[in-house]
Amino acid sequence: MPKAGKYDYPVRDLDDCLNYLEKAHKVSQSFTMKRDNFARAIGLSPLGGGFGSLLGSMAMFGLIETGEGDIRYTELAQKILFGEAKEKEELKNKAVRNVRMLGEIYDRFGDNPTTENLRHFLREKAEVHISKEESLASEVGKLLKKVVQHLKPVGGGNKEMQTGGTTIQTGTGLFTVTKQGLTIEVDDLEKLGMVQLLVDNARKKLSQANTELTKTEKKKE
Numbered sequence: 001m002p003k004a005g006k007y008d009y010p011v012r013d014l015d016d017c018l019n020y021l022e023k024a025h026k027v028s029q030s031f032t033m034k035r036d037n038f039a040r041a042i043g044l045s046p047l048g049g050g051f052g053s054l055l056g057s058m059a060m061f062g063l064i065e066t067g068e069g070d071i072r073y074t075e076l077a078q079k080i081l082f083g084e085a086k087e088k089e090e091l092k093n094k095a096v097r098n099v100r101m102l103g104e105i106y107d108r109f110g111d112n113p114t115t116e117n118l119r120h121f122l123r124e125k126a127e128v129h130i131s132k133e134e135s136l137a138s139e140v141g142k143l144l145k146k147v148v149q150h151l152k153p154v155g156g157g158n159k160e161m162q163t164g165g166t167t168i169q170t171g172t173g174l175f176t177v178t179k180q181g182l183t184i185e186v187d188d189l190e191k192l193g194m195v196q197l198l199v200d201n202a203r204k205k206l207s208q209a210n211t212e213l214t215k216t217e218k219k220k221e
């Protein structure tokens with residue numbers, strides 16, 4: 001598997017892995033297959049590098065276990081493929097977060113990080129050498145875009161705003177803005193970047209709310 005400094009990351013995205021697992025199961029009607037049989041079922045050579053990368057990606061997402069020449073679907077994979085629809089998205093979130101780097105980038109920068117955000121993460125958190133930042137930021141960014149639809153914020157991601165300016169609260173529980181002031185609770189210094197983005201967003205929303213309030217007051221006059 002490729003590396004971004006301290007982190008390993010998959011070559012294939014989650015949906016790609018799931019599609020191959022579903023295809024193999026349709027052929028074999030089994031959740032445990034020999035490596036060669038699995039390769040034939042999905043139309044790949046068991047000796048090819050692409051097949052090895054696919055298995056590595058599946059393992060990173062927590063979808064398969066390997067050993068003694070067998071490929072075994074995990075309970076997570078089985079539930080995503082054949083479980084109840086209402087549970088599938090939460091399980092896909094869990095699978096993507098098994099790739100630690102993807103979850104940490106999302107929690108810190110949201111669902112649309114900039115190239116500069118990614119370069120900063122790779123430099124400061126992953127300890128990637130500056131000479132590799134640009135190419136890795138591009139590669140990691142492409143992978144994140146393919147899986148970000150399955151990620152959910154910690155704590156459910158609920159957002160609340162009372163336009164009177166009394167409360168702005170995020171689902172992460174990292175900070176709450178009230179009339180009395182701003183309280184920031186951070187249990188991990190690495191989340192400071194995400195807190196800053198949330199604070200900026202809160203400031204923008206408060207400004208918009210105050211502008212609307214001013215317009216309303218002028219109309220009354």
